[in-house]
Amino acid sequence: MELIADLGEKSGGEYIFDRKYLVDLTNNLHTLLLRMVNGLNLIANKRYMELYSTLDRIFQPLEAELRGRLLLSEEMPLVIALNELPLDHPELTGGKANTLGRAIQSLKLPVPDGFVITTRAYRKFLEINHLEERIHAWLESWAAGEQDAGQTSRQIQYSILAGLVGRELAAEIRRHAAREEVFWAVRSSAYGEDGELSFAGLHDSRLHVPSGKILSAYKEVLASLYSREALIYRQKMGLLGEEAAMAVLCQETIISRAAGAMHTLDLSNPAANRLVIYAAFGWGRTVVEGSGPVDRFVVEKDPPHRIVEREIAAKEFMFRPKPGGGEEKVAVPRDERQQPSLKDEAIGTLVKWGLSLERYFKRPQEIEWAQDEAGKLWLVQSRFMTISRTVIPPPENIAEITSRYPIIIKGQGTVAHAGVGCGPVYQVDSDAKLSRFPEGAVLVVKYTAPWLTPAVPKAAAIIAERGSAAGHLATIAREFRVPTLVGVEGACERLREGEKITVDTKQRVVYAGRVKELLQYELVQAPAFEETHEFRQLRRLLKRIAPLHLIDPQAPDFTPQGCESVHDVIRFIHEKAVNELMDLPRFLKRFRGVKIFSLISEVPLDLKILDLGGGIDPNVQGSQIRVEHIRSLPLKALWEGVSEPGVWSTEPVAVDFRGLMSSLTKTWAEAPGATAYEGFNLAVVSGVYMNLHLRLGYHLNLVDARMHPEPHHNHIYFRFVGGVTDITRRSRRAQLLAHILSKFQFKVDVKGDLVVARVLHLPQEEMAERLKVVGRLIGFTRQLDIQLKSDADIPQFMESFFSRNSQAGETPLA
Structure with missing residues (x-):
């Protein structure tokens, strides 16, 4: 468990490690678990031999991951509805679709209906057309300097476009796109896209595609994975060839009266705590491609979200859908060209979306949106903003600025996840309070415990009087990038309910009020190490090592076959080992050297004690002991x-x-x-x-x-x-x-x-x-x-x- 906890701490992004660390840790885990399985079978007379094949089943994918191959189970679907995405498998649906899935399921934001053709479908497409080895060979030739990126791209793209989709996959796609009257936006959702890596503009999309042409559009988007620009970008970012995988997101076309983008950080003035909305009539292509003048609205992030700048452009043309598919450029009616493309009420809704997405993903967001002809707003896309380090205030200025703010707590606690968060204090000591935890509050508790997990994605920060930086809640906090400080004595008394505070866990300081400069500095920092191949690999390994699925020993799936993770195997072995020790007659018959003590006490219990070492005074003579001989704490x-x-x-x-x-x-x-x-009763100590x-x-x-x-x-x-x-x-x-x-x-x-x-x-x-x-x-x-x-x-x-x-x-x- 210490090795698993160490892996979890590394996932917080505060520690540097290399591939050797991942390989050594995985090998050590395998060795330790083999010893545990051997020990269990020794005391259980080989009744759990099936655990050896369980270890093989769990560790073979881990070893494949360390060799650089993206892991996709045969049980994973080829096509899946957008509102049913498994959020813990971004490798299946790609970054863009996974983000929208989170917006639907966690934030309840309106997203156009659709489905995802998964990365497993991509692998199946390669398999059907015998392309995997050929693509690998072409990439090897490029890496060796035998051909350039352009030639490599043309070879791969031609092979994909000439390939067959296959009966099973084609049938699944047609089933999800069965309505002939619907047109589709067919968009890339490559593995890693719109996450730590943006791939902005490098992969293709096909807009307003009729259902009958969706298969050809699918292949065109797949081929864009190997465009010359995408190949060079992946090489620079350290993405291995095996990590390249394309899911394709298909969504119903929104016939929009207006569309655009929103940046939750104003790059022209990062310290101003404002966001910027860009809007134009028709589809969002005018805004995204910068092909024409657009409206610009600058809005304060703090309530009541005042619009501080309003620039209305002369919008002469817009993009609209063609009746039979595709798009066309048309003129905006003269009497509408100087009119704002977005009303204040809609601006207010977009601001709330932007703040919610930024808080959830813990990074500034670049958001695409559309407003249909009925006036309803839709979230089309959200991804991390790419921010130049030149906009970050120098650290010495930050120290000077923060010294002006009143400090409530300083120098206490242990950092479970480094970062800065701000919000009102909300103390949780019951399930009832947990169920009412507000978005953006600072969670303050006496103890960290797994039952607090539902509050973590909503929390701006976490402060606990007691707890461990290697515990379950700290692991979840790191996964959601929530700044967390544990071991802060008296926090519940010193932090008043509803009081707005700023928590800087890096410096272990809690400020009264909102320290806007510190929050801005933290928000625009780019966590460079989190964009490396090793860090992405660690997060994928952790998903197969740390989760605990086997909770109830009485459940029918509490078996070797039910073990899905390393943690599950440890839990199963522990439970079964205790059960073996409880069957004393059989245990003592097989292990005659083990000594059982009888406790003599005024309490009327016939208690036997089995000492595993250090639990009983070693100087005891005979098999009867008294309470004063107990050394087990x-x-x-x-x-x-x-x-x-x-x-x-x-x-x-x-x-x-x-x-x-x-x-x-x-x-x-x-x-x-x-x-x-x-x-009799038994204590194993x-x-x-x-x-x-x-x-x-x-x-x-x-x-x-x-x-x-x-x-x-x-x-x-x-x-x-x-x-x-x-x-x-x-x-x-x-x-x-x-x-x-x-x-x-x-x-x-x-x-x-x-x-x-x-x-x-x-x-x-x-x-x-x-x-x-x-x-x-x-x-x-x-x-x-x-x-x-x-x-x-x-x-x-x-x-x-x-x-x-x-x-x-x-x-x-x-």
Whole structure:
């Protein structure tokens, strides 16, 4: 997990690395996982041999990636609707389509309907026409100086235009373009296009194409991938030949009364915090190609978005669609030439779009838009603006300027992702507040946790009092380029709800108000390393290494076949290894050298302890130990809570007739999550780790915890299920547990009488306090399902627990 975390940190763009780092890390991961699979099969008597083929399945694509080949699964579609794009696969749909897919799905912006002919379709086209090896040979000849770029381009383009689309692909395209009355804009969406690399103007588009000619238009756009200019551009940008892949975006033609572009940064005055809208009548070609005079509107980014400059040009001609396809240049009526092509209301809508796109993509945007004859605005395209470094203020000026602003916090915390963000403070301590998180706010929390992930794409910055720069939330923040600072003591008290602040995580400074010069400086910086081949390769590797899909051990896909990533394999091995240790009779029969200790305690639990090393005093003689012999930090902390005076009552509880009948008819098999192990309770421990299974009557407690000196290694996983009464009363106890645990910053899920609670990445001392709480809960709620006769009893028992807890020195945190 440390190797995966390191890979995630590198993806933030603050660290320089080379291809050797990627190769070495991938090889190390493979070696470590092989050892883990070997170890699991050793203790499980070779019952998980299938994991070897799972490793091959996962690592073969990683090795292919490192050899420079773009990875496209055979299961990926040839053609897919624009509103159904898988956003985590830009290699399938290309940069332009992926951006529009995000605008549709994440930002809910109006985008013309259409579909994408994917990069897998491109690969299939090459395969059908036996072009892959020929193209490779021509590119090799050019690289060796045997022919020039122009000759190479002509050879490849002629071969593509003469190729066959193929029956399967042609049928898929025709199915998506079935309506004969619709005309299409057929546009390039090459891999990497409009992302870190723009390819602006290097690939072709075909406008107003009738459905019957869409296949020939498709091949023309494919061929533009190998234009002379595109070949030279890719060579300069370090793109390997194997990375060249063309998806094609097909969208319904918008018959526009006006169209144009918008720059969310005014390049003529970057410090002014303004954006610029360009507009003309008809199609946007006049604006994009600069073939005629256009209207220009300069608008302030800050509300109320005042239009500070308004230039209305004499627009003599415009481009419009021809009835049978294609376009034509026509004259603008004389009485309209001096009229503005865009009204103020439409300008206001475009400004909101621009700010939303800029905030989401964390970079200034160059946006193309169109307004149809009914007045509706459509987003046509959005890409990163290419910005000259000459517009950036010198760093020494920035330091001088920022010194004039009041500072709230300085020099605290650890940088999880470097950057600058500004917005109102919004503190989240519950699911309800999370669901209302506003676009552009600064997320301020006590602890980083995976459940906060939905707020990350909307956040201008993140500040946490506790957490790890290598944790899950930090990884997501880096993916979305959200400036993030963790370990900022007292942030929740010092940052008032709704207060506008500017967060500079690079310098670990939080300013009061909006530091516009600092924001401008950060916005126009071009992250050059993020445009290298190695960085793009790292991001693709990370998608196959870091995600965790296997969450629930009870799910039917919790199998070797269900593992989709390196992280999944680690999760599967951990779960199955713990299960093997739980089957004590079989385990002890095969590993007779492993010693099991019996804990002698006043608490009435028959607890056996298996020490993996460092968990029990090494000077202990015999197999019986007392609490003072425990060296495992998690078990020590939990037992302190379990054995708290008054927590563990052995008094009999009166059972009413309904509860009695329920207990008489209940069997343990009814409880979800019941294990095959019967008999005593078990704790598997080391110095910093504990996996505890406690069966108390008809309910089961599982606690998996780690207390490492480095907080990002730490976790508590608590699972509770079962009870003696009917499901209604058992569910009440589950709700009580959930209410109490959530007050101590656990993320809790409840299903019937099953409670699953997690807390992550806290320092050792805070993990110890929470384990004490779990220990107290295990004793406190042992027979509560019998006593919880109505929902009205829940608050009473919560108050009782917190009263006892405060006497023990613990108070809830939320």
